[in-house]
Each structure stands twice: as structure tokens, then as C-alpha cells.
Amino acid sequence: MSIAKAVERLRTRxxxxxxxxxxILDLHSKGEAHHAGVQPDAVLFPETTEEVAEIIRxxxxxHCPITPYAVGSSVEAQVTPVRGGVSVDMMRMNKVLAxxxxxxxxxxxxxxxxxxxxxxxxxxGLFFPVDPGADASLGGMAATRASGTNAVRYGxxxxxxxxxxxxxxxxxxxxxxxxxxxxxxxxDLTRLLIGSEGTLGIIxxxxxxxxxxxxxxxxxxxxxxxxxxxxxxxxxxxxMDLPVARIEFLDEAQMAACIAYSDLDLEPAPTLFLxxxxxxxxVAEQAETFGELARDNSATGxxxxxxxxxxxxxxxxxxxxxxxxxxxxxxxxxxxxxDACVPISRLGECILETKADIDASALxxxxxxxxxxxxxxxxxxxxPESAIEAAEAERIADRIAKRALRLGGTVTGEHGxxxxxxxxxxxxxxQAWDVMAEIKRTLDPQNILNPGKIVExx
Amino acid sequence: MSIAKAVERLRTRxxxxxxxxxxILDLHSKGEAHHAGVQPDAVLFPETTEEVAEIIRxxxxxHCPITPYAVGSSVEAQVTPVRGGVSVDMMRMNKVLAxxxxxxxxxxxxxxxxxxxxxxxxxxGLFFPVDPGADASLGGMAATRASGTNAVRYGxxxxxxxxxxxxxxxxxxxxxxxxxxxxxxxxDLTRLLIGSEGTLGIIxxxxxxxxxxxxxxxxxxxxxxxxxxxxxxxxxxxxMDLPVARIEFLDEAQMAACIAYSDLDLEPAPTLFLxxxxxxxxVAEQAETFGELARDNSATGxxxxxxxxxxxxxxxxxxxxxxxxxxxxxxxxxxxxxDACVPISRLGECILETKADIDASALxxxxxxxxxxxxxxxxxxxxPESAIEAAEAERIADRIAKRALRLGGTVTGEHGxxxxxxxxxxxxxxQAWDVMAEIKRTLDPQNILNPGKIVExx
Numbered sequence: 001m002s003i004a005k006a007v008e009r010l011r012t013r014x015x016x017x018x019x020x021x022x023x024i025l026d027l028h029s030k031g032e033a034h035h036a037g038v039q040p041d042a043v044l045f046p047e048t049t050e051e052v053a054e055i056i057r058x059x060x061x062x063h064c065p066i067t068p069y070a071v072g073s074s075v076e077a078q079v080t081p082v083r084g085g086v087s088v089d090m091m092r093m094n095k096v097l098a099x100x101x102x103x104x105x106x107x108x109x110x111x112x113x114x115x116x117x118x119x120x121x122x123x124x125g126l127f128f129p130v131d132p133g134a135d136a137s138l139g140g141m142a143a144t145r146a147s148g149t150n151a152v153r154y155g156x157x158x159x160x161x162x163x164x165x166x167x168x169x170x171x172x173x174x175x176x177x178x179x180x181x182x183x184x185x186x187x188d189l190t191r192l193l194i195g196s197e198g199t200l201g202i203i204x205x206x207x208x209x210x211x212x213x214x215x216x217x218x219x220x221x222x223x224x225x226x227x228x229x230x231x232x233x234x235x236x237x238x239x240m241d242l243p244v245a246r247i248e249f250l251d252e253a254q255m256a257a258c259i260a261y262s263d264l265d266l267e268p269a270p271t272l273f274l275x276x277x278x279x280x281x282x283v284a285e286q287a288e289t290f291g292e293l294a295r296d297n298s299a300t301g302x303x304x305x306x307x308x309x310x311x312x313x314x315x316x317x318x319x320x321x322x323x324x325x326x327x328x329x330x331x332x333x334x335x336x337x338x339d340a341c342v343p344i345s346r347l348g349e350c351i352l353e354t355k356a357d358i359d360a361s362a363l364x365x366x367x368x369x370x371x372x373x374x375x376x377x378x379x380x381x382x383x384p385e386s387a388i389e390a391a392e393a394e395r396i397a398d399r400i401a402k403r404a405l406r407l408g409g410t411v412t413g414e415h416g417x418x419x420x421x422x423x424x425x426x427x428x429x430x431q432a433w434d435v436m437a438e439i440k441r442t443l444d445p446q447n448i449l450n451p452g453k454i455v456e457x458x
Numbered sequence: 459m460s461i462a463k464a465v466e467r468l469r470t471r472x473x474x475x476x477x478x479x480x481x482i483l484d485l486h487s488k489g490e491a492h493h494a495g496v497q498p499d500a501v502l503f504p505e506t507t508e509e510v511a512e513i514i515r516x517x518x519x520x521h522c523p524i525t526p527y528a529v530g531s532s533v534e535a536q537v538t539p540v541r542g543g544v545s546v547d548m549m550r551m552n553k554v555l556a557x558x559x560x561x562x563x564x565x566x567x568x569x570x571x572x573x574x575x576x577x578x579x580x581x582x583g584l585f586f587p588v589d590p591g592a593d594a595s596l597g598g599m600a601a602t603r604a605s606g607t608n609a610v611r612y613g614x615x616x617x618x619x620x621x622x623x624x625x626x627x628x629x630x631x632x633x634x635x636x637x638x639x640x641x642x643x644x645x646d647l648t649r650l651l652i653g654s655e656g657t658l659g660i661i662x663x664x665x666x667x668x669x670x671x672x673x674x675x676x677x678x679x680x681x682x683x684x685x686x687x688x689x690x691x692x693x694x695x696x697x698m699d700l701p702v703a704r705i706e707f708l709d710e711a712q713m714a715a716c717i718a719y720s721d722l723d724l725e726p727a728p729t730l731f732l733x734x735x736x737x738x739x740x741v742a743e744q745a746e747t748f749g750e751l752a753r754d755n756s757a758t759g760x761x762x763x764x765x766x767x768x769x770x771x772x773x774x775x776x777x778x779x780x781x782x783x784x785x786x787x788x789x790x791x792x793x794x795x796x797d798a799c800v801p802i803s804r805l806g807e808c809i810l811e812t813k814a815d816i817d818a819s820a821l822x823x824x825x826x827x828x829x830x831x832x833x834x835x836x837x838x839x840x841x842p843e844s845a846i847e848a849a850e851a852e853r854i855a856d857r858i859a860k861r862a863l864r865l866g867g868t869v870t871g872e873h874g875x876x877x878x879x880x881x882x883x884x885x886x887x888x889q890a891w892d893v894m895a896e897i898k899r900t901l902d903p904q905n906i907l908n909p910g911k912i913v914e915x916x
Contacts (some may be wrong), residue, residue: 183868191649207617212699241670345560410641432632442900
């Protein structure tokens with residue numbers, strides 16, 4: 001029983017689809033996290049669920065760690081095989097298997113990305129709303145319970161998935177849930193797998209909910225004199241239960257970065273990016289209601305993006321906020337991103353205290369967030385060669401995480417636990433973390449599925 | 459180690475709040491299910507989370523089964539203590555602990571009923587939408603993953619709960635999740651407990667999401683020449699993604715029963731009960747769009763309930779559909795209710811085949827359902843003294859359950875597994891049912907928490 005034995009068996013079985021090439025191993029050593037990478041001993045490229053099951057069965061027999069990988073866009077090192085073993089690259093399982101237009105759902109393999117699914121839906125009048133910054137794979141998005149700019153209206157991956165197929169630690173293939181919109185038939189294994197980051201099973205198929213494209217969409221940007229006014233506007237919008245589809249906050253530093261990176265004709269002031277979905281009348285109504293709130297909070301520079309290209313350019317710029325920050329950091333600097341999420345009534349306090357931390361630090365940290373969910377990110381710009389800067393980023397991130405917990409929130413709104421948030425799990429969950437460990441221990445007694453993530457069991 | 463020893467210790471500790479009175483034992487032997495009751499050996503009335511923990515610790519030491527009980531409105535015998543032991547009556551834990559108006563959430567004890575919570579919200583402009591037929595307890599509703607008439611727009615208890623406090627099998631108190639609107643911090647224990655029917659822990663506190671009362675509400679009933687036309691209208695409404703708040707189907711038999719029971723001035727034809735929520739303009743728009751669809755499907759007798767009293771009378775009648783069916787059955791007859799839920803595109807097929815089953819049977823079976831979710835109930839009217847009728851009801855129910863699975867649905871949309879749906883779990887879940895059993899075995903190794911429900915582990 002050994003990793004070497006597993007790799008040998010897998011190479012015999014999968015031949016060229018079990019790679020030990022240096023560049024392949026390096027690529028699969030890490031995602032977008034600031035953490036140091038760890039190379040796997042081999043990378044497997046399965047093409048079917050049965051092949052994933054075969055890989056897991058061989059690894060189970062040889063006691064070899066297995067870490068799933070897809071686009072590699074995770075920012076908390078979920079894909080880093082910290083104990084070596086095999087990285088299972090899911091990107092060859094990239095077919096849209098079925099689109100059920102009448103039921104508003106689609107069946108996809110895990111390597112399909114969110115934009116690929118939306119491209120496949122182009123002529124149906126339907127869309128898939130969950131949109132993390134990266135064009136992530138749907139399997140990875142489910143595994144990390146991802147969300148994005150539409151979550152305030154359409155929910156996160158927790159809400160978007162109807163059922164899953166997954167291979168569990170003994171190589172069995174399970175299917176959770178059905179295609180009905182709801183069910184009360186036993187334990188919710190679908191939701192248990194969502195957010196489990198590959199530690200309980202590898203997702204091999206997803207059935208996801210779709211939504212009708214709204215009849216009308218209008219988007220806007222809205223600048224504010226200060227961060228507090230922008231955040232107050234978000235809080236009031238949510239408290240009114242106004243059904244905004246998107247309400248995103250960018251502080252002045254993030255705006256400056258985005259303006260430079262995406263060539264936006266906007267001011268570098270604290271800004272909200274908004275979108276309203278509905279009928280013509282309801283979109284107009286929502287926009288008017290929001291406009292009043294914003295003006296009451298001294299908004300300046302309301303700008304409507306009416307044409308589709310303008311709107312797409314706006315949201316492309318928003319999704320590129322990470323790259324914009326990276327560019328603003330200059331050569332050699334990396335982004336260390338935080339992920340606090342708090343009850344909306346505490347969002348102002350959380351952001352302002354965090355802002356004070358950044359102002360008092362030598363590091364720059366543009367802020368951007370899904371403010372309607374109470375979720376925001378600080379993109380700390382760090383020279384990874386500088387131990388001082390890395391320590392400073394860590395210190396600020398820790399303060400933010402603890403602040404989120406103190407305010408009744410969570411250390412991760414959407415990026416997941418990975419390696420980066422492990423140290424906060426006890427504080428966030430208390431004894432419930434032990435229950436998570438018990439579940440892991442029983443479903444993966446050898447601890448071969450992405451060991452070292454979410455729970456500590458040996 | 460014995461039940462008798464546990465009861466003795468609990469009586470010493472809880473005195474009058476550990477009852478063995480005959481009428482109390484009888485009351486806690488069953489809910490609204492058609493299944494035979496089984497009396498507990500004692501009924502406990504805890505008043506705090508700590509007391510629930512104490513009860514569980516004593517029972518764990520004495521290896522004594524524990525079954526939670528609240529309103530007793532479950533229809534699948536979830537509350538029946540099939541292996542004796544203690545019934546834990548949660549109705550003294552009935553406080554609304556906090557209402558966070560700004561965050562749109564409330565913290566409640568499990569014995570608070572849905573109408574009590576809404577009464578507490580009366581002056582806030584907020585409401586709690588999940589509304590099963592009975593005025594159930596929120597703890598029970600979470601434990602059975604309940605839904606109701608608003609689920610098509612506002613979701614089920616899966617969506618309504620932000621976090622839980624629960625006592626698990628060793629007497630530990632755990633808290634799952636936080637008050638933030640989303641989190642990616644580890645396994646979703648909140649969703650694991652929701653729908654677990656007291657088999658993994660006893661819920662002692664819930665934080666639930668609230669919604670703003672819509673600016674405008676309009677309700678209507680709409681009769682159709684036949685079942686198919688009514689169901690087609692529902693299907694088209696959902697496929698258009700029209701944001702109806704409620705869209706309920708009652709067949710002609712159920713309408714006749716409701717007209718008689720609730721003195722409704724309507725015709726005994728297949729009928730939809732509808733409600734639209736939104737701004738004045740959007741409600742008008744939704745109603746118009748729906749009206750066109752309905753007319754295209756030959757709807758007759760569109761009736762608007764404009765005034766609040768009319769609307770309340772309408773939904774009261776809908777919520778009383780169970781009692782109306784019971785009354786229509788005549789003295790001595792009981793309701794045996796089914797709970798299929800299928801993808802919306804298969805709903806017509808499922809209902810029409812079921813209708814043919816009922817027409818071919820000697821039993822009456824009014825039909826009513828949350829058709830917008832693909833969920834419907836047949837309320838089979840059965841003389842419990844007649845073995846022939848009971849067997850016939852069972853035969854029809856089995857056919858409906860198998861049909862739902864064949865059509866890609868679930869045997870229970872909202873009533874849960876209890877005893878009634880156990881026999882279908884293997885067919886519905888396949889190997890995933892074994893994973894559920896593993897989870898149960900690890901979190902409740904002695905099988906003391908509501909044994910005999912959801913999974914079979916010994």
C-alpha cells in the first residue's frame with residue numbers, strides 16, 4: 001500500500017491519461033491561492049463516471065490521497081494536494097448532457113464551465129445565474145458552494161443544484177435527489193456534498209436549476225461621496241426587500257484599478273454596480289425606488305447602461321476585479337483575498353473597521369463585494385517574496401475573519417475553507433466542527449479524499 | 459440500562475414534567491397519520507435547551523429511545539415512538555427570542571408555530587412564508603423539511619432556515635451556520651438536520667429568514683372544464699417563470715368538499731387558487747399574463763378576491779382542505795394522504811394517471827396540490843376498520859409513489875418519510891440510502907434518536 005503503487009497501477013490502466021509530466025504536475029499543484037503549491041504524484045484525466053470510480057477504488061486499495069481539480073480558479077488552495085497522491089482533473093468530463101427547457105433544469109458534467117453552460121442555453125430563453133469571478137467549472141462551483149454577483153436574487157450553488165451524482169470514498173457511485181423542485185425524502189445529501197470541497201466524494205454529474213431570462217434588464221453604476229454612503233444604500237435596499245438582481249460594491253481603490261484595467265469611463269469613487277431584472281414596468285419601478293434611496297444617501301454620478309454591450313462591458317469589468325487588482329499591484333505582487341460575510345445590518349461596521357485596518361497598513365487592499373449578501377473581499381496586494389508583507393496580509397485577514405464572527409457572520413461567504421480558513425473553523429463552528437469530523441471519518445475512513453481540508457481528522 | 463431505568467431517572471429529575479399519565483401517553487402515540495399509534499413510556503416537557511440536553515444524556519446512558527413531538531400534525535407517523543421510550547414534547551419552548559427587522563430574520567424556539575411567528579411579526583412589515591396545511595411548529599417543520607402554498611415563490615424550510623441549534627445523540631449542543639445570508643464554511647449541517655425528522659438531533663432553536671410583505675397582493679380562483687386544462691395552465695405558468703406567489707390545484711371532488719366545508723361560493727370544477735405578490739404594477743401585470751394563459755386553456759369563472767377578508771377566507775379554505783376531505787368522507791372515515799412530487803413537465807401525466815387509478819377504485823380521493831412545485835396530494839378516504847379499504851388505499855398510494863419515481867420525482871414532496879415512505883427509500887435513493895445509514899450510524903451509534911425512521915440501521 002503506497003502512493004507509488006497506486007500511481008503505477010493507474011498508469012497501467014490509464015496510460016497517457018495518467019500523467020507524471022513535470023509541467024502537468026506543476027499546473028495541478030495549486031489554483032489561484034496565495035498558498036505555496038504542492039505537486040501531486042500523478043494527474044489523472046478521467047472521461048466517465050466509471051473511470052472516476054475506478055480511480056477511487058484503486059486509490060482506496062492503495063491508501064493514496066485523491067484531490068479533484070478542474071479550472072483551478074479556487075483561491076483557498078482547495079485543489080492543492082497537500083499530502084501528494086493523485087490530482088483528478090475533471091475537465092474532460094465537459095458535456096452538457098441534457099437541457100430540460102420545460103422543467104427549467106440542465107444536466108451537466110462537472111467540467112462544464114458556467115459560461116459554457118450559458119452558451120449552450122443561448123437559444124432557450126433560459127440562463128444559469130451563479131457567476132463567481134472566474135469562469136469556473138460547475139463541479140468546482142458546487143464543491144466550494146460558490147456564488148457571485150447574482151446570488152442576492154438567485155441564490156448560491158446551494159440553491160442552484162437539484163441533484164448530484166458523485167463517487168464516494170469506497171468507489172461507489174451515488175445519486176442524490178431527483179429532478180422534482182422539492183423533496184422531503186431523507187437526509188439532504190445534495191446539500192452535504194455542496195461545499196464539501198471534494199472531501200466526501202467527487203462530483204461526476206450535476207442537475208442544475210435554470211431561470212427564464214428576464215423580459216427587461218437594466219444596469220447602472222452609482223458613485224458615492226464615501227464608503228459609508230454606498231454601504232448604507234445597499235443595506236437599505238436589502239432591508240426594503242427590493243428584488244435587485246445584482247448590487248455590488250467597489251471602493252475607490254478598486255474602482256481606480258478597474259478603470260485602469262478595463263478602460264471604464266467612470267470616477268474612482270466608492271461605487272455600486274447594479275442590475276434590475278423583471279418586466280419593463282417592474283424594472284423601471286425598481287430603478288426608481290433604488291434611485292430615491294441612492295439620492296437620499298448623496299449618490300452622485302448615476303449612470304445607466306442601457307445597451308447590452310454597455311451592460312456586458314460593465315459586468316466584464318466587475319468580474320475582472322481580481323485581475324484589475326493584480327495589475328494595480330504591479331509586477332511581482334499577488335492578490336491575497338479575504339471573504340467575510342456578515343448580517344446586512346452589520347455590513348457598514350464591518351467594512352468601515354476593515355477600511356481603517358487597511359488605511360493603517362502599508363499594504364494596499366482594494367475592496368469589492370457582493371454587498372447585497374453582506375459579503376465583501378479585500379484584495380490585499382502582497383509581494384510573496386516579502387515575509388513581512390505576507391505576515392501583514394495574514395494579520396489583516398485574521399482581523400477581518402474574527403470581526404466577521406464577532407458580528408454574527410462567517411469567515412467565508414463564498415470562497416470556501418480550503419487551507420486558508422482552516423484555522424478559523426473551531427471559532428466559527430464550535431462543537432459542530434466535531435460533528436463535521438465525524439461525518440468525514442465515517443464517509444472516508446482512510447481520509448483519502450482531499451485530506452487536510454475542512455476538517456482535521458488525523 | 460433500560461427504558462424503565464431512564465423513565466425513573468427522568469421522573470426524579472423532571473417531576474411533573476415527566477408524565478406517564480394515560481391520556482398524555484395516548485396523545486403522544488401518534489400525529490395525524492393513518493398509522494396505528496405506539497405509546498411512549500413517558501412524555502417529557504423540557505423548557506430549555508439545557509433540559510433537552512439533560513434528557514438526551516440520561517437516555518443515552520440508559521439506551522432509551524427518544525422521539526420529539528410538538529403540534530402532532532405530521533402525517534407520516536414521524537412522531538410515533540415505534541420502539542417506546544420517551545416522547546419529548548417541545549411545546550413549552552415556544553418563545554420568539556429575537557426579531558432582527560433589519561436583517562430580515564427571526565430567532566425562535568422550536569415550539570413556536572408558523573401563525574404565532576407571523577402574529578409576532580404583525581407590526582414589522584415582514585412575514586414568514588412557509589405554510590403547511592396545519593399550524594405546525596417551526597421545529598417540526600424544519601425536522602420534516604415542510605413547505606406549503608408559498609413554496610413556489612419563497613421556497614421550503616430548506617431555504618427558510620439560516621441556522622439551527624440542536625442537541626445531538628451524546629447530549630452535546632451544536633450550532634450550525636451563522637446569521638449571514640450565505641456561507642461556504644464547511645459541511646452544511648443546517649441542511650443535514652432539516653428533514654432528518656429527529657433522527658440526528660433535536661432542534662432547540664431556529665433562525666429563520668423573513669420576507670417583506672409585498673406592497674400589493676391579489677388573489678384569484680379560476681375554474682377549468684377539466685383537470686388537464688388546469689394542470690396545463692400551471693405547467694405553462696412555471697415554464698414562463700412567472701413569479702406567482704401561490705398556484706394551487708384542487709380537483710372537482712376536493713372543490714366539492716371545500717365548498718361544503720368552508721361555505722365557498724364557487725363551482726365544484728377543477729380549480730386553481732392563485733396569489734400574486736409585488737408592486738401594484740407588477741401584480742397587475744402578472745395577473746394579466748396569467749389570465750391570458752388561463753383563457754387559452756379554456757378557463758371559466760375567474761374570480762378575484764380583492765379585499766383582505768375575502769383573500770383570507772380563500773386561503774383558510776385551502777388550508778382546511780384536509781378537514782374538508784375528512785368531513786366529505788363521513789363519520790368514521792380517515793384521510794390517507796399521498797405526496798408525490800415530479801418535474802413540472804410530467805405533472806399532467808402523473809395527475810391524469812393517478813386520476814384514472816382513483817376513478818377505477820371504490821375509494822374516493824379528492825386531489826389537492828402545490829401544483830407549481832409539481833407536488834400534489836390524493837386524500838384517500840378510508841374506513842380504518844375495513845382491511846379491504848386500507849389495503850386498497852395502500853395499493854393506490856404505492857402506485858402513485860412508483861409513478862413519481864418513474865417520472866423522475868420523489869415519493870414525498872413535503873410530508874417526509876416517517877413510517878409511511880420507508881418502503882420506497884431504496885427505490886428512490888439506491889446506494890445513497892446506505893450513505894444516509896452511515897451518517898445515522900456515526901451520529902447516533904446507539905440508534906436512540908427516533909429509531910425506525912428514514913434509515914434502517916438495526
